[in-house]
Amino acid sequence: MKLPLFFISDIHLRLTVSDDESEKRKHLINFISHVADEQGTLFVVGDLFDFWFEYKYVIPHAYFDVLTSLHQARLNGVDIFFIPGNHDFWTRDFTQETIFSEIYPDGVSLEESSGKFLIIHGDGLLSWDFGYRTFRKIIRSSLFTWLYRWIHPDIGYAIGRWISRTGRHPAHTKEYDDRVIADLTEYAVEKFRDGMDYIIMGHYHQVKKIKINGGTLVILGDWLTHRSFGYFDGKEFSLNYWR
Ligand SMILES: [Mn+2]
Known part of the structure; x- marks a missing residue:
């Protein structure tokens, strides 16, 4: 795998391009060409799109600019790996063949000289998320996908957009955020015990790098408020802000 490794998550590209959205896309496209200039590897750790459901013959035009920039980076020799959020x-052949080098629906673990990485989106991990875990199994099933x-x-995307909007995280209290971190820490400790050195995840929209029991738990933040990204040069992992 070509170093350095770059990690982003929770960009939540919208189906309607407002001023904020086009500002965000400008930065994202700059970031992607930066990865290509550095000849590194890019991990997109889920929720790149606010809604993506791939049909057999149809792709949504609203994401054309970002899709083109990812494709261009790949033509320039960059590997781009996608962990869906x-x-x-709901990806299919187009994203699997044209946009990404590889898609890992359940996350991926990999070994670098300085340690073992587990990279996951992170949804469904919280101990109190029982209902969501069942819901997740259903909407990820091949029957649901086939029916959808x-x-x-036009209708499929309208529904997806509506659900993405209503499911949008309200501003969380600090107490809630702390509870999330405590819970994820418990999850991480177990993985570190099994030999992982780094756990990289998105989903929680917090920018966090926590050292626990010799391991490092990273939550990548998002591109809605933070524009944060992870960077690994082969020795050190750092969290940064794209400006
Ligand atoms: Mn998510």
Whole structure:
């Protein structure tokens, strides 16, 4: 794997391009060409899109600029790996062949000289998320996906957009955020015990790098408020802000 490694998550590209959205995209496209200039590797750790459901013949035009920039980076020799999130789980041939080098629906673990990485989106991990875990199993099933594909794309995307909007995280209290971190720490400790050195995840929209029991738990933040990214040069992992 070509170093350095770059990690981003929770960009939540919208289906309607407002001023904020086009500002965000400008930065994202700059970031992607930076990865290409550095000849590194890019991990997109879920929720790149606010909604993505891939039909057999149809792709949404709203994301054309970002899709083009990812494709261009790949033509320039950059590997781009995608770990789908809860908003963009439904990929097919187009994303698998044209946009990304590889898609890992359940996350991926890899070994670098300085340690073992586990990279996951992170949804469904919280100990109190029972209902969501069942819901997640259903919407990820091949039956659900097959049925959803028979909905006309205009309607399928309208529903997806509506659900993405209503499911949008309200501003969390600090107490809630701390509870999330405590819970994720418990999850991480177990993985570190099993030999992982780094756990990299998105989903929680917090920018956090925590050292626990010799391991490092990273939450990548997002591109809605933070524009944060992870960077690994082969020795050190750092969290940074794209400006
Ligand atoms: Mn998510």
